[in-house]
Amino acid sequence: MAVEIILPRVDMDMQAGRIARWLVQEGEAVTPGAPLFEIETSKAAMEIEATAGGILHIVAGPEGGEIAVGSVVAYLLAPGEAAPAAAPAASAGPDSAPAPVPPAAPLPAPISAPVAADDAALLRATPLARRLARSEGMDLAAIAGSGPRGRITRLDVARHTRDAASRAARPAATARAGLLPVRRAGGRDGGRDVTPVVFLHGFASEALAWNGLIAALAQRAGAACPPLLALDLPGHGAAPDSGEASFEALAEAAIAGLRAEGIGAAHLVGHSLGGALAARIALDGRIDAASLVLLAPAGLGAEIDTAALDGILRARAPDSLRPWMERLFADPARADAALLRATLEGGEAPERCDFRRRLAAACFPDGTQSARLRWQGGAIATPARIVWGRQDRIIPWRHALAAPGRFALHLLDDCGHMPQIEATGAVADILAETLRGAQGRLPSHPDRAEVAC
Amino acid sequence: MNAIVSLDAAPEAAARREISYADAIYEALRSALETDPRVFLLGEDIGVYGGAFQVTRDLVHLFGEDRVIDTPIAELGAAGVAVGAALAGSRPVLEFQFSDFATLAMEQIVNQAAKLRYMLGGNASVPLVIRMPAGAGTGAAAQHSQSLEAWFAHVPGLKVVQPATPHDAKGLLLAAIDDPDPVVIFEHKLLYKMAGPVPSEAYRVPIGKAVIRRPGRDLTIVATGLMVHRALEAAERLAGRGHEAEVIDLRSLRPLDTATLIDSVTRTTRLLCVHESVKMLGIGAEISAAIAESAAFDRLDAPIRRLGGADCPIPYAPGLERAAVPQVEDIEAAAARLIERGE
Numbered sequence: 001m002a003v004e005i006i007l008p009r010v011d012m013d014m015q016a017g018r019i020a021r022w023l024v025q026e027g028e029a030v031t032p033g034a035p036l037f038e039i040e041t042s043k044a045a046m047e048i049e050a051t052a053g054g055i056l057h058i059v060a061g062p063e064g065g066e067i068a069v070g071s072v073v074a075y076l077l078a079p080g081e082a083a084p085a086a087a088p089a090a091s092a093g094p095d096s097a098p099a100p101v102p103p104a105a106p107l108p109a110p111i112s113a114p115v116a117a118d119d120a121a122l123l124r125a126t127p128l129a130r131r132l133a134r135s136e137g138m139d140l141a142a143i144a145g146s147g148p149r150g151r152i153t154r155l156d157v158a159r160h161t162r163d164a165a166s167r168a169a170r171p172a173a174t175a176r177a178g179l180l181p182v183r184r185a186g187g188r189d190g191g192r193d194v195t196p197v198v199f200l201h202g203f204a205s206e207a208l209a210w211n212g213l214i215a216a217l218a219q220r221a222g223a224a225c226p227p228l229l230a231l232d233l234p235g236h237g238a239a240p241d242s243g244e245a246s247f248e249a250l251a252e253a254a255i256a257g258l259r260a261e262g263i264g265a266a267h268l269v270g271h272s273l274g275g276a277l278a279a280r281i282a283l284d285g286r287i288d289a290a291s292l293v294l295l296a297p298a299g300l301g302a303e304i305d306t307a308a309l310d311g312i313l314r315a316r317a318p319d320s321l322r323p324w325m326e327r328l329f330a331d332p333a334r335a336d337a338a339l340l341r342a343t344l345e346g347g348e349a350p351e352r353c354d355f356r357r358r359l360a361a362a363c364f365p366d367g368t369q370s371a372r373l374r375w376q377g378g379a380i381a382t383p384a385r386i387v388w389g390r391q392d393r394i395i396p397w398r399h400a401l402a403a404p405g406r407f408a409l410h411l412l413d414d415c416g417h418m419p420q421i422e423a424t425g426a427v428a429d430i431l432a433e434t435l436r437g438a439q440g441r442l443p444s445h446p447d448r449a450e451v452a453c
Numbered sequence: 454m455n456a457i458v459s460l461d462a463a464p465e466a467a468a469r470r471e472i473s474y475a476d477a478i479y480e481a482l483r484s485a486l487e488t489d490p491r492v493f494l495l496g497e498d499i500g501v502y503g504g505a506f507q508v509t510r511d512l513v514h515l516f517g518e519d520r521v522i523d524t525p526i527a528e529l530g531a532a533g534v535a536v537g538a539a540l541a542g543s544r545p546v547l548e549f550q551f552s553d554f555a556t557l558a559m560e561q562i563v564n565q566a567a568k569l570r571y572m573l574g575g576n577a578s579v580p581l582v583i584r585m586p587a588g589a590g591t592g593a594a595a596q597h598s599q600s601l602e603a604w605f606a607h608v609p610g611l612k613v614v615q616p617a618t619p620h621d622a623k624g625l626l627l628a629a630i631d632d633p634d635p636v637v638i639f640e641h642k643l644l645y646k647m648a649g650p651v652p653s654e655a656y657r658v659p660i661g662k663a664v665i666r667r668p669g670r671d672l673t674i675v676a677t678g679l680m681v682h683r684a685l686e687a688a689e690r691l692a693g694r695g696h697e698a699e700v701i702d703l704r705s706l707r708p709l710d711t712a713t714l715i716d717s718v719t720r721t722t723r724l725l726c727v728h729e730s731v732k733m734l735g736i737g738a739e740i741s742a743a744i745a746e747s748a749a750f751d752r753l754d755a756p757i758r759r760l761g762g763a764d765c766p767i768p769y770a771p772g773l774e775r776a777a778v779p780q781v782e783d784i785e786a787a788a789a790r791l792i793e794r795g796e
Contacts, residue, residue, distance in 0.1 A: 057698055126795070128722055128754040147755075147795040154722065314697070316670035350671075351791070354695035363599045 002084050005036065005074040007060075007067045014064045014448035019073065023080030024056050030076065057083045084353035134158045148382050154400070157325045158345045167191070181207070181238040182229050182261060195265050195290045196227035198258060198434045200281075202298075203363070204312050204356060206237030206346055213420040216428035226267070231257055233274070236346065245358035247340070247372050248274075251280045258287050267435060271295040271420060272395065273363060279375040282382065291438040292384040293431055295419050296392050298363070299373040299401035306367040308394055309360055312343065313353065330391035330416040371397075380404060383438050387430055389415030389422060470653060473740025475508045475645040476617035478584075481626040482509065482546065484655045486516045489544060492630060494622070496548030496584075504644050505550045506556035506586055514638030528554050532561035539581040540569065544630055551597045552585030552639060564634040581635040582626070588641040588679060588729055589778050595766035598774070600730035602639045606706040606739075612636040612660055613706040617651040619672040620748075621704060624658030632660065640681040641729075661708035665717065669697035671792050672723040675714060675740055677703045680727045680779060687784035696792045706736050714740060715749045721789050722754035723760055728777045755795040760787055 007017055017384035020038040028185065035047040035379050036056070054076030060067060063121035065072065075083050108304035112210070123140050124134070129152045133140045143160045145152035197217070199210045218225050234240040234253050237411060243249055254277060257267060270278030275297025282289035311324035317342040323337035328401065349355060387410045394417040400409050410430055415423045472480070485492045498505055500513040500523035513521040524531040528549065535545040549555045550574030555562065566579045591597040596632050606613040612634060616622040624642065629636035644773055666681060667688050676684040681702040688698040701713065720722050723742055737759035744750065744757060759781040788795055 127751050131751040153795055314670055316722070320670075320720065350695050357695075390731045411608060 002396055002414075003054060003076040003080075004072050005040065005051070005076065007069055007071050007073050008048060009069045011102045018305070019063055020045060021063050022058065023047070024050075026056060026058050028077050029055050030055070030096050041045060050076060054078060054082075057117070080354070080410075087267070102209055107307075116241075124150055126154065136155055136161060143255050147292065149343045155348065157183065158348070162345060181232045182257065184227060184229055186377075193228040194226045195312055195432070195438075196263060196266060198266040198268055200254060200270040200274030201230070201233065201236065202270075202274045203272070203309060203360065204236070204343065204347055205274075206342075207232045208237060208342070210420065212424050216424050217431050220428055220432045221435070226444050227262070229263075232414050233277075235359055241349070241351040241355040245355050245372075246362040247276070247280070251277055251284070254285050255281055255284060265290050265293045267438060269293045269295070270297060271374075272417065273298045276373045276375060279380070279410060282380055282384075283375060289380070289382050291382050292380060293387065293434050294385070295387045295388065295427065296389065296395055296397070296417050297399075298369055298395060299375045300402045301396065302366055302368050303396055304367070305394045306360070306364050309364065311361065313347065313356055314371065315344065316348070318344065325384045328417045329391050329422055330389060330414050331422065334418070334422055335414075349418070370444075380406060383434055384408070385410060385430060387427055389409060389410065389417060389419050391415060391416045462772050469650055469652060469686070470792060471649050472646045473617045473618060473646055473648050474616075474622050474640070475622040475679075477649075477651045478508050478626055479510055479512070479631075480638065480651070480653075481623040481655075482512060482738045483515070484519060485544070485630045486512065488655070489630070491542060491544040492546065493520040493522065493538070493543060494546045495524050495535060497524055497526055497531075497550045500524060501550050504548065506642065508584075508645070515754070518655070521769055522599040528557035529561060529685075532558035532566075535581050535583075536561050536565045536579055539566070539579045540577055540637075544580050544582070544720075545725075546584060546626075546630065548584040550586070552601055553596050554760055555583070555585060555600055555601065556610075556781070561567050562605070562610050562611070567608045570586045570634060575683075576756060578633045578743045579635050580630075582629045582632075583635070583637045584626075585613070585637060585639045585656070586642050586645075587639045588643060589762075589767045589774055592642045592769065592771060592774065593598040594769040594774075598767035600639070600762060602637075602706055602737075603716065603735050605637045606736060609792055610634070611707065613639070614660055615641075615678045615706060616658075616704065617641075617644070617652045617676075617678050617702050619647065621650055621658050621702075624656050625660065625704070626745050628660050631657065635740065636660065639678060641759045643679055645684075658704070661683055661702055661710055663710040663713040664702050665699060665713070667700040668701045669699035670721055671696045672698045672788055673701060673714070673717040673721045673726060674698050674727060674784065674788060675701045675703055675717075675737075676727040677706070677736060678729060680729055680784075683729055683779065683781045686781045687788060689779070690785050691792075694730055694788065694789065696757070698792075704737070709736075709739065709743065711743045713748065716745060718744050718749040719752045722752050722755045724753070725784070725791060726757070726759045726761075727779055728761050728786055730762055731764060732759055734762060735761045749774040755791050758787055760784060760790055 016037050022037045023035045030036065030050045031053050032050055034050045036050050038045055048330050057077050058077045060073035065080030077083060077153040098251065119314055122143060132154060140152060143152050146156050147153045201207060201209055202381050204280060210230045214228050218228065231254055233250050235241050235245065236242055267290045268278040268282055275294035278292060278294060279297065279299060281287050282292050305327065308324045308327045310319065315321035315324060321340050321344060322335055325340060326332035329335060347356060363370060384406055385408045386400045388400050388405055388411050397411060410422045412419055412426055421428050457560060469504045482494060499509040499576045500518065500521050504511045505537065509521060531547060534546040566581050570578045587600050602613055602615055605611050612632065614625045616625045622695065626638060669686055669688065674684045674688065688700050691698050699717055701717055726740050728735050728737055734775055741757045741759060760783055763777040765775055765777060
């Protein structure tokens with residue numbers, strides 16, 4: 001079976017090299033370990049040895065030409081074996097790209113030649129990054145390292161995974177300079193007359209976390225689906241970590257972000273801290289709230305489980321995060337590996353950590369929802385609903401009783417602080433109802449929720 | 454997390470009583486002398502003079518010259534007496550005036566005390582405690598400022614502890630006196646006047662258990678002796694930069710509590726070892742290797758770093774003496790580099 005000989009990477013930043021001379025001639029037999037050729041880079045020259053025995057068949061161009069790292073330069077063949085038809089070694093241009101994908105050999109399955117293995121081992125990566133890449137089946141060579149001398153760290157792998165995932169399946173975030181990223185789904189926003197639905201996530205969450213609910217709502221709305229926009233609030237998701245970390249600053253950023261999108265009116269959906277924000281924005285008036293749906297909103301009472309918030313902020317590993325994330329749900333199994341990972345990655349950058357810490361201190365000082373979050377005094381005239389899980393251990397559902405009288409209250413069984421995840425269908429139904437009602441029809445009672453006034 | 458988080462906060466309120474590190478050792482010695490007739494002390498100037506660092510104070514007056522023995526300036530002889538007495542069933546506590554002088558007594562410590570249990574087939578043991586005032590920072594220069602704990606930790610048969618707080622100074626000394634085998638205690642001279650909470654009753658701190666002095670998620674700093682306090686101060690400064698360093702007080706060099714270290718690094722993904730003894734072949738090298746050989750290797754997201762004493766005898770000139778051992782700013786800078794730049 002033909003054994004590929006590739007041009008190995010012999011120095012760290014090497015992208016191309018040249019074969020100074022062959023030490024074995026075409027058609028000669030070699031034994032494993034015999035020197036095959038001399039390689040020359042910008043820094044060094046060294047001999048490359050045969051990794052197997054066989055008859056040498058050279059496919060590289062003339063001696064002295066630049067060859068990209070990873071290119072096949074020769075094969076070692078069994079007696080009588082024909083050389084695989086392979087592209088000749090790629091010559092490296094002046095701005096030679098990183099190692100190209102080795103040409104696909106039609107014949108034998110590629111043997112993982114020791115040369116190639118050494119090549120991969122030469123990549124700088126921390127042990128943790130290597131392990132993560134291994135477990136994710138990810139090629140380290142595809143990841144840009146941000147550490148010293150290009151070393152790949154855990155953050156680089158995490159970033160790569162996240163980028164790949166968001167490229168693959170998720171609505172793209174767009175941001176104009178200084179404004180908040182917006183993730184779009186649902187109907188096209190070409191028609192400005194259709195009022196969009198704007199989703200505001202909670203503390204330590206991000207716009208992506210609405211994906212499940214957005215999909216369920218889009219399905220219910222079908223062709224009539226209005227544009228669905230999820231904002232990343234400052235210090236979350238793809239938004240920057242700069243600026244003042246306070247409730248007011250978040251509200252201002254959200255209002256400015258929406259207005260920059262040309263949005264003057266919106267159906268506002270907010271969860272937890274995002275719920276308080278949605279109410280705050282509705283009361284502000286610069287954005288006309290066509291309806292308001294608040295999921296386990298902050299801002300209606302004093303209590304909040306800041307131990308859980310603090311635990312989530314501090315956690316560095318799934319094992320330390322899990323107990324706190326489990327508190328978010330009636331069913332602890334909802335705190336699954338994917339959610340833990342997304343939460344860890346979302347908050348691990350030091351500036352982000354710092355921003356969130358300051359935000360938590362501003363919104364929930366001394367374990368209390370601060371007075372600044374309060375919004376129950378305002379008059380909200382639009383259709384407004386509160387959805388709460390009876391098993392919410394972060395903010396007690398009884399806070400809903402402090403809401404102004406126009407609010408309808410939906411209390412969900414077997415549901416904790418995350419109704420949009422734990423009761424996606426019911427919440428989507430309630431949202432669809434609200435949208436229909438806000439468009440002038442009388443709402444009917446949602447079937448899976450209890451209604452109170 | 455199964456490690457103990459403690460700032461020596463003893464459960465009972467009475468333990469808020471604060472005394473100095475030297476007084477804590479005094480209390481341990483006094484309590485052992487009161488409760489165990491086998492215990493006696495020996496060392497240079499520990500009697501009438503009260504000890505070079507005033508640790509033994511009035512004990513000679515309380516317990517008499519048979520139990521608080523001033524030895525001649527002959528360290529090998531004193532160590533020989535102590536080893537022999539221990540073999541014969543006593544519980545001697547030997548003080549070297551400066552740990553540097555233990556070099557004169559290595560034969561008795563390394564070749565006799567450490568080995569006799571093994572060479573006599575387990576038929577004898579040497580329940581000897583050696584107290585070692587150590588460390589730089591007093592302007593006492595090269596022959597009176599060393600940190601030689603790693604030498605002793607290299608010898609099978611010895612246990613080596615390095616209490617960093619008054620609480621541990623008392624508890625580890627009492628545990629050492631109970632121990633059936635030789636225990637070497639390194640006491641940093643700059644700690645003697647440091648005060649901290651110490652329960653008035655007798656208690657033991659287990660030998661071979663490290664303790665987390667400050668939990669954190671970004672980096673593990675493993676420190677010994679005086680360096681624990683510098684690491685804690687550095688961690689406080691790092692917190693101001695948004696970094697949470699976990700500080701582990703190693704407490705025992707041998708046996709080494711690798712479980713606590715591995716658990717911590719597994720969580721924090723970064724390790725910085727800090728000790729005053731010379732960096733080369735110091736305990737930090739052993740800890741680094743233990744982590745690299747453990748399951749925590751795959752959790753490392755940055756190179757392991759060590760800070761230790763400079764590769765020179767401790768200089769007399771104050772500026773050079775300061776430069777020869779890790780300072781708070783060195784620890785802060787090394788930790789920040791690891792967290793922020795991964796190097």
